[in-house]
Amino acid sequence: MTHSATASTARWRLKQPSIIPGFGMTLGFSLAYLSLIILIPVAGLLWRTAGLGWGGFFAVLTDYRTLRALYISFGTAFLAAIVNVVFGTLVAWILSRYNFPGRRLIDAMVDLPFALPTAVAGIALAALYGPNGWIGSFFMPFRIAFTPLGIVVALIFIGLPFVVRTVQPVMEELDREMEEAAATLGANRLQTIVSIVLPALTPALLTGFALAFARGVGEYGSVVFIAGNIPYVSEIAPLLIVIRLEEFNYAGATAVATIMLIISFVMLFVINFIQAWSRRRYGNG
Amino acid sequence: MDVKINNIRKEFGRFPALNDVSLKIASGELIALLGPSGSGKTTLLRLIAGLDFPTAGQIFFGDEDASHHSVQERNVGFVFQSYALFRHMTVAENIGFGLKVRPASTRPAKAEIRRRVSELLDMVQLSGLEKRYPNQLSGGQRQRVALARAMAIEPRILLLDEPFGALDAKVRKELRRWLREFHDRTGHTTVFVTHDQEEALELADRVVVMSQGKIEQVGSADDVYDRPSSPFVFSFIGESTQLPVELKSGTVLFQGEPLGITEAGEGPGQMFFRPEDVELSQAYDALSGKVTACRRLAGTRIAEIDIANHGHAPYHVEIEVPLHAPVELGSDIRFRPTRWKIFRG
Numbered sequence: 001m002t003h004s005a006t007a008s009t010a011r012w013r014l015k016q017p018s019i020i021p022g023f024g025m026t027l028g029f030s031l032a033y034l035s036l037i038i039l040i041p042v043a044g045l046l047w048r049t050a051g052l053g054w055g056g057f058f059a060v061l062t063d064y065r066t067l068r069a070l071y072i073s074f075g076t077a078f079l080a081a082i083v084n085v086v087f088g089t090l091v092a093w094i095l096s097r098y099n100f101p102g103r104r105l106i107d108a109m110v111d112l113p114f115a116l117p118t119a120v121a122g123i124a125l126a127a128l129y130g131p132n133g134w135i136g137s138f139f140m141p142f143r144i145a146f147t148p149l150g151i152v153v154a155l156i157f158i159g160l161p162f163v164v165r166t167v168q169p170v171m172e173e174l175d176r177e178m179e180e181a182a183a184t185l186g187a188n189r190l191q192t193i194v195s196i197v198l199p200a201l202t203p204a205l206l207t208g209f210a211l212a213f214a215r216g217v218g219e220y221g222s223v224v225f226i227a228g229n230i231p232y233v234s235e236i237a238p239l240l241i242v243i244r245l246e247e248f249n250y251a252g253a254t255a256v257a258t259i260m261l262i263i264s265f266v267m268l269f270v271i272n273f274i275q276a277w278s279r280r281r282y283g284n285g
Numbered sequence: 286m287d288v289k290i291n292n293i294r295k296e297f298g299r300f301p302a303l304n305d306v307s308l309k310i311a312s313g314e315l316i317a318l319l320g321p322s323g324s325g326k327t328t329l330l331r332l333i334a335g336l337d338f339p340t341a342g343q344i345f346f347g348d349e350d351a352s353h354h355s356v357q358e359r360n361v362g363f364v365f366q367s368y369a370l371f372r373h374m375t376v377a378e379n380i381g382f383g384l385k386v387r388p389a390s391t392r393p394a395k396a397e398i399r400r401r402v403s404e405l406l407d408m409v410q411l412s413g414l415e416k417r418y419p420n421q422l423s424g425g426q427r428q429r430v431a432l433a434r435a436m437a438i439e440p441r442i443l444l445l446d447e448p449f450g451a452l453d454a455k456v457r458k459e460l461r462r463w464l465r466e467f468h469d470r471t472g473h474t475t476v477f478v479t480h481d482q483e484e485a486l487e488l489a490d491r492v493v494v495m496s497q498g499k500i501e502q503v504g505s506a507d508d509v510y511d512r513p514s515s516p517f518v519f520s521f522i523g524e525s526t527q528l529p530v531e532l533k534s535g536t537v538l539f540q541g542e543p544l545g546i547t548e549a550g551e552g553p554g555q556m557f558f559r560p561e562d563v564e565l566s567q568a569y570d571a572l573s574g575k576v577t578a579c580r581r582l583a584g585t586r587i588a589e590i591d592i593a594n595h596g597h598a599p600y601h602v603e604i605e606v607p608l609h610a611p612v613e614l615g616s617d618i619r620f621r622p623t624r625w626k627i628f629r630g
Contacts, residue, residue: 178371180369181434185383185434195386
């Protein structure tokens with residue numbers, strides 16, 4: 001008994017013998033950092049929500065306005081992330097595969113949504129896609145701005161660089177010989193892209209999707225200008241939180257935030273899981 | 286399938302990678318393209334495959350001008366130096382890929398593909414590994430998967446780029462012998478690129494020696510070793526010594542002194558000889574020098590000698606001497622080449 005116990009304690013150690021120094025220090029620093037920036041604020045959030053009690057929490061959760069806002073937030077973020085994966089991959093393809101005049105300019109432009117104040121983007125998009133805007137008037141009587149579709153447009157704008165910047169480096173590193181090999185075996189270009197290139201990109205595509213999606217769920221600044229903010233139709237969850245705050249209903253605000261947090265965490269966790277699986281599957285591990 | 290290459294020229298930008306190259310490859314032949322890096326051998330292989338297109342010239346597969354056919358139309362088996370296996374596919378999926386991507390009209394049924402894959406796996410002695418992924422295989426196994434994958438499409442010719450480049454010495458030797466057997470069994474016209482002369486000489490029916498975008502010599506191992514047709518081939522294949530000599534009324538002079546050997550002609554030239562093609566001599570008209578190093582190499586002894594006549598810069602040469610010859614460090618030694626070649630000019 002004693003013998004096997006010592007054997008197992010000997011096998012399990014927090015610190016594995018390693019020549020890379022500083023495990024204790026870096027772990028300690030990381031934990032302190034994570035606590036200050038993420039864990040303590042999140043804990044505060046949960047603490048505030050707890051003040052509502054289960055009953056109050058469920059009342060907020062099952063409120064139709066909350067449900068609609070969550071549905072719109074996650075639904076539009078999901079759609080925008082899907083669109084971004086498709087077109088972001090195209091942009092990454094253009095940038096990494098071809099050399100053409102203005103390539104560097106486009107490359108730089110991709111990062112603009114990172115830098116531009118989101119409110120500016122929202123106002124610009126609203127003006128463009130509004131019923132009287134250059135693009136919006138073109139689609140009348142079909143309305144883009146001030147509908148959920150407008151939200152999707154704004155989130156596509158915000159999320160694009162996340163996909164491009166995750167996919168592009170992986171695409172540049174792709175082994176061109178694999179594509180040549182597929183060609184010598186008789187595969188046409190489409191077959192090569194579908195069965196060789198895309199599978200190799202899958203982990204990067206998933207990462208890009210997760211980032212764009214997460215960013216879209218949390219986005220506030222640009223969306224409020226283009227969404228129209230009609231309750232039950234185009235009101236996003238972050239806006240609902242702000243509205244609750246303005247009503248001095250702090251517990252209600254934190255309850256919505258907590259629900260968002262839980263859903264986001266579960267979704268990101270699942271995406272991470274799929275990523276790990278695809279890394280194994282596609283042999284990048 | 287025989288392959289004819291007519292006056293191929295290939296430029297990358299303004300730099301010619303291949304310059305007026307012509308070559309005939311007979312059906313069923315095993316050919317090595319041998320040369321230092323930058324000699325254009327891989328470029329030539331890629332042109333035959335259709336992965337690149339020539340700036341000028343034609344490539345014939347049999348009687349058919351394939352110069353402008355796409356790589357898919359040419360139906361060649363190509364094994365890349367890095368193997369380029371599809372990492373996300375199993376061994377079986379890799380090998381079956383070429384059959385699976387065929388248009389529906391010529392695509393074999395699933396069961397037929399499976400049968401063919403297992404047949405090919407048998408042929409490359411990898412049965413039982415169909416479910417593995419490439420990163421679960423050793424280098425030699427990956428190489429054979431790449432070969433099986435290339436063979437699956439029943440290629441008209443088989444092209445291999447540095448097929449043994451990434452393997453360790455022992456596996457390399459085994460696979461070399463195995464490839465020779467494989468070729469003899471299947472009878473495919475095969476072209477492989479290598480910078481390893483031992484590999485080329487041992488494996489190939491004919492060796493194509495290339496340098497700076499040109500073919501220097503085409504011939505059997507005996508041809509290129511015993512009868513090199515250019516100074517480059519002489520110095521590239523095997524060990525050799527190069528000395529500047531002068532021909533004068535039938536005798537050969539080195540630094541103005543006669544060497545005791547005869548060759549018709551007049552004027553300057555470069556003399557090449559191999560370390561084993563010398564004899565020690567006591568005569569006054571022979572190469573003479575000081576032994577600077579001496580080392581045992583398997584069944585022979587290699588002597589390093591600085592040869593120089595009075596008032597000239599010394600030339601460093603290596604020759605083979607009999608084990609029992611009295612060769613001592615720092616002593617003087619005299620020898621003559623017994624077989625040599627002088628390139629004029």
